[in-house]
Amino acid sequence: MTEAIYFDNNATTRIADEVREAMAPYLDRLYGNPHSMHTFGELAGRAVNTAREQVAHLLGCRPEEIIFTSCGTESNNTAILSALETRPDKDHIVTTRVEHPAVGGLCRKLSEQGLAGKRWRLTELPVDGEGMLSLPDVGNAIDGATAAVSVMWANNETGVVFPVERIGGMCRDKGVLFHTDAVQAVGKIPVNLSELPIDMLSLSGHKLHAPKGIGALYVRGGVRFSPLLIGGHQERNRRGGTEAVPNIVALGKAAELAAGRMEDERTRVRAMRDRLERELLARCPDARVNGHRESRLPNTANISFEYVEGESILLMLDAHGICASSGSACTSGSLEPSHVMRAMGVPYTAAHGSLRMSLSVYNTEAEVDRVIEVLPPIIRRLRDISPFGRRAPAERT
Amino acid sequence: MWDYTDKVMEHFLRPKYAGEIENPDLDATVGNITCGDALRIMLKLDDAGRIADARFQTFGCASAIASSDALIELILGKTVDEAAEVTNDDIAEYLGGLPEQKLHCSVLGMEALQKAIAQYRGEKFELADEGEIVCHCFGVTDKLIEKVIGEHGLQTVEEVTNYTKAGGGCGACHGRIREIIAEVRGRVAEAEAAGGQDPRRLTNVQRMRMIEQTLDTEIRPAVRRDGGDVELVDVIGPEVQIAFRGNCAWCRTREFTADGFIGEKLREQVDPEITVEDVSEQLPGI
Ligand SMILES: Cc1ncc(COP(=O)(O)O)c(C=O)c1O
Numbered sequence: 201m202t203e204a205i206y207f208d209n210n211a212t213t214r215i216a217d218e219v220r221e222a223m224a225p226y227l228d229r230l231y232g233n234p235h236s237m238h239t240f241g242e243l244a245g246r247a248v249n250t251a252r253e254q255v256a257h258l259l260g261c262r263p264e265e266i267i268f269t270s271c272g273t274e275s276n277n278t279a280i281l282s283a284l285e286t287r288p289d290k291d292h293i294v295t296t297r298v299e300h301p302a303v304g305g306l307c308r309k310l311s312e313q314g315l316a317g318k319r320w321r322l323t324e325l326p327v328d329g330e331g332m333l334s335l336p337d338v339g340n341a342i343d344g345a346t347a348a349v350s351v352m353w354a355n356n357e358t359g360v361v362f363p364v365e366r367i368g369g370m371c372r373d374k375g376v377l378f379h380t381d382a383v384q385a386v387g388k389i390p391v392n393l394s395e396l397p398i399d400m401l402s403l404s405g406h407k408l409h410a411p412k413g414i415g416a417l418y419v420r421g422g423v424r425f426s427p428l429l430i431g432g433h434q435e436r437n438r439r440g441g442t443e444a445v446p447n448i449v450a451l452g453k454a455a456e457l458a459a460g461r462m463e464d465e466r467t468r469v470r471a472m473r474d475r476l477e478r479e480l481l482a483r484c485p486d487a488r489v490n491g492h493r494e495s496r497l498p499n500t501a502n503i504s505f506e507y508v509e510g511e512s513i514l515l516m517l518d519a520h521g522i523c524a525s526s527g528s529a530c531t532s533g534s535l536e537p538s539h540v541m542r543a544m545g546v547p548y549t550a551a552h553g554s555l556r557m558s559l560s561v562y563n564t565e566a567e568v569d570r571v572i573e574v575l576p577p578i579i580r581r582l583r584d585i586s587p588f589g590r591r592a593p594a595e596r597t
Numbered sequence: 598m599w600d601y602t603d604k605v606m607e608h609f610l611r612p613k614y615a616g617e618i619e620n621p622d623l624d625a626t627v628g629n630i631t632c633g634d635a636l637r638i639m640l641k642l643d644d645a646g647r648i649a650d651a652r653f654q655t656f657g658c659a660s661a662i663a664s665s666d667a668l669i670e671l672i673l674g675k676t677v678d679e680a681a682e683v684t685n686d687d688i689a690e691y692l693g694g695l696p697e698q699k700l701h702c703s704v705l706g707m708e709a710l711q712k713a714i715a716q717y718r719g720e721k722f723e724l725a726d727e728g729e730i731v732c733h734c735f736g737v738t739d740k741l742i743e744k745v746i747g748e749h750g751l752q753t754v755e756e757v758t759n760y761t762k763a764g765g766g767c768g769a770c771h772g773r774i775r776e777i778i779a780e781v782r783g784r785v786a787e788a789e790a791a792g793g794q795d796p797r798r799l800t801n802v803q804r805m806r807m808i809e810q811t812l813d814t815e816i817r818p819a820v821r822r823d824g825g826d827v828e829l830v831d832v833i834g835p836e837v838q839i840a841f842r843g844n845c846a847w848c849r850t851r852e853f854t855a856d857g858f859i860g861e862k863l864r865e866q867v868d869p870e871i872t873v874e875d876v877s878e879q880l881p882g883i
Contacts, residue, residue: 509633511599511658512609519610528633528658535633535735535758535765548631585615585662587637587654588630 205567208523209407210356210384210500210558215450216409222453223411226446234443235434244445251452255416258455259401260392267417267435268448272383272404273302275417276350278428278439279379279400280306283348284320286424287377290347292321294376296333297543298357303350303381304539320347330492331360331544339370348377353385353401357527357540357556358491359500361389368397377423383407383415387458388465388497399423405447409560410454414447461561469559470498472568476557477501483576490546490554499559502527504550507589508582513555516578522571527554549588601659602693608663615666616652625712627725628705632735632762634661636709638669642717646676653709660692660699667691668706681714683707684748685760701762704745731773734766739777746781753778780814784866805832807867812839815862827859835870837863840877 206214226247232238234245252263259266269275280293280303295307304324309315311322323341327333333351342349349371354361364380371378379400385391386401387408393401400423405414419425419438431440481487486506505513510528517524527538528551536542537551546554557571583589601609621639628635634657641650651673653665667688672680685703689695695703708724715722728740745751745760754774758764764774809829820827820841830838839859860873 507630507656509657509661512662515606515609515659535762537633548633552630552633585612585654586656587626587635588656589654 203521205522205563205570207557207559207563207567207571208525209560210359210556211525212406212412213409213560214562215411216454216457218457219410219450219453223446223450226449230445232445234445235432244443247449247452248443248445251448251455254452255403255455258386258391258459259403259418260394261418262421264436265393265418265421267419267438268443268451269415269417269439270413270441270444271415272300272381272402272407273415274428275383275402275404275415276300276302276379276381277306278417279402279419280310280348280350281315281428282419282424282426283350283377283379283400284310284315285426287347290345291318292323292343292345292347294323294325294338294341294346294349294351296325296327296351296362298327298331298355298360298540299350299352300356300381300383303352307350321345325351327360327543329545331355331358331490331540332492332495333362333367335363335366335370338367339374342371342374342376346374346376348379350379350381353380353382353391354388354497355491355540356384357538358502358544359384359497359558360491361385361495361497363495364398365396368399371399372397384497387454387462388499390462393418393420405451405454408454408458410450411447414444414451416451464561465498469561469563472563472565473499473501473557473559476559476568476571477503479572480575483572484579487579488550490541490544490550501557501559503555503557504546505553505555505579506549507586508553508579510552510554512582513553513575513578516582517571517575520574522574525556525558527556528552599660599696599699601663601696604691604693605660605663605695608666608692609659612653612662612666614652614669615654615662617654618650618652621652623713623716625709625716625722627708627712628657629736630656633657634702634705636661636665636705638665638709638713640672640713642677648672648675648677648680657702657705658699660695660702661705663692664688664695664702664706665709668710672710677714677717680710683710686749697759700759704741704760708741731777732761732763732766732770735762737761737763742774742777743781746778747785751778752782783814801832804867805829808832808837808863811863811866812859815866816859819858830876835868836872836874838874838876841875842877 230243232240232244234241234248252266255266256263293307295303307322310320325333325337325341351362351367353364368378377399380398382401383404384407386403399420401418403416406412425438427438429440434441434443477489480503484505488504490502490504510526514524514526527541541551541554618639618641622642623640626637637654639652640648643649651669653669655662655665671683671687671691685707688703688706711724712722721727724741725738728738731737731739731742741761742757742763751757754764754771757774764771812827812829816827826842828840828842830840863871
């Protein structure tokens with residue numbers, strides 16, 4: 201088998217060589233604790249500072265506004281819980297129906313079970329058939345008791361990009377805290393917090409070619425904050441726990457690389473994605489793209505193939521060394537298709553056959569060619585096996 | 598990723614019996630596209646009633662396709678009566694096991710087979726066509742749920758979901774599934790206590806008590822939900838006399854209810870000979 205073709209970069213990404221090299225010394229010789237009073241610790245401390253600057257540079261914010269965390273999930277949890285805790289007089293959260301469980305699951309728990317004897321009202325905003333939010337809905341959802349609005353920047357399944365600037369603006373006008381889960385956006389599209397009305401933003405290293413287990417939370421200067429992890433004085437008292445120096449260094453390097461690669465993502469990666477989509481739709485009847493065509497990430501293609509089931513597509517692709525993912529029931533670990541597909545009202549017939557291919561700067565035109573060659577016969581084969589498998593009109597007699 | 602055996606992957610990637618048969622003698626489809634899996638089997642019988650040829654078409658995940666192929670492998674060359682003995686366990690075992698959450702794929706195979714056999718025998722396909730739908734998300738009847746609970750000694754809703762998908766959607770039916778588990782287990786315990794006694798040899802008092810019990814657990818909750826009630830008036834041989842009380846919704850449909858719904862439950866749980874007579878009108882003072 202030739203080397204795997206990895207089209208699953210929204211799930212996780214390969215660690216960039218440069219990132220691995222940058223972090224390696226901190227896994228080896230430079231194992232100091234940044235807070236120790238000796239040169240050894242000082243070296244680690246300086247590396248953490250550099251990384252903080254690199255991340256701040258990518259986001260267009262100040263280094264003090266960055267808190268390193270263990271992952272995107274921790275960033276999201278910290279942001280939402282902090283917002284609620286610092287607004288004890290409020291009892292309402294606004295989010296969307298298509299959030300990652302790191303936001304959606306937490307908010308649902310806060311409304312269904314509550315925390316410390318308090319329960320929050322929850323508004324989960326719907327999306328339309330293209331996975332897009334309606335701005336008036338956001339405005340209407342906010343009331344006097346709203347503690348926070350948390351809306352993802354880009355959706356992990358469809359790549360749909362929400363108008364966070366407009367949403368943030370509405371929140372600011374109404375004096376409500378705005379958090380965005382930007383785990384899928386950071387590194388793929390430009391983010392400039394100095395010009396955006398965003399109070400908190402979450403990101404995760406392993407989505408931008410850093411290792412798993414490192415994330416960051418941006419908290420705008422002046423925004424009230426309450427830590428999730430109570431412990432030592434690390435991160436200026438905002439997150440207890442000795443810094444994961446190698447991972448932090450890695451995230452810093454990945455942020456620096458991402459800034460330099462954004463143009464490639466915007467042009468070459470987008471062109472590959474578009475070609476992939478175009479060719480597959482041309483070769484496979486009864487297929488459709490899920491998600492808004494314009495307002496979406498340059499790397500993500502989510503296509504539904506009617507009458508076939510996603511897990512079967514994935515395993516047949518895997519047999520050809522091609523990695524992708526699906527929102528089908530069988531692969532979502534439940535018996536229902538993904539909550540994103542359902543929120544969009546994608547018919548079940550199409551939701552079960554949804555295939556997500558997410559590219560990165562490491563992918564090549566030759567890999568796109570290969571998928572265009574391999575996938576259509578797989579769809580045809582599965583439709584032949586399926587009792588609903590319709591053939592293309594030309595093939596029907 | 599699922600931990601599929603090599604055998605599952607082999608039958609998924611290279612199924613031997615995928616396809617269609619022209620003019621099959623038996624042709625049965627179970628499941629549907631919204632539920633995420635569906636299976637159609639087509640069988641050709643020879644003069645001796647043996648399954649001479651068989652093909653399947655499946656919409657579903659890898660284990661659904663592999664289970665379909667395994668099913669055909671298991672029934673080819675058998676008579677219909679022999680094939681009727683094949684269970685979902687046989688399918689799972691043939692494949693070297695299935696992940697727990699995928700057991701419903703093997704049950705789908707068993708259902709398709711049972712449906713084809715019902716066709717052959719000119720019977721109703723009771724797993725789906727009879728009984729009440731419990732799980733509306735996946736269209737699963739109490740009959741199928743009772744069957745898997747009984748056959749596999751299931752104790753939790755999660756296990757029932759693994760086998761049938763029932764309860765894997767909105768979750769509204771979890772309470773009802775728990776009830777069915779309790780009922781089936783109660784019945785099993787009762788049968789054991791009674792030493793597997795033939796219902797026809799029950800004393801009249803025992804019969805009366807079982808009928809009361811069935812009315813209580815199976816029928817009254819549904820009737821009362823609509824504001825009505827049902828009373829046991831008399832038992833005369835195989836004839837059970839009942840009367841309705843209260844809500845009119847039940848009065849209007851009670852003919853259907855008496856002989857259909859109630860009769861069916863009593864025949865199933867107490868004695869297959871039972872007939873139900875509605876005597877509400879003949880009683881004074883309603
Ligand atoms: C949109 C979104 N938010 C949050 C997360 C969680 O990030 P992590 O895996 O770092 O906890 C993910 C990744 O799966 C994601 O796609």
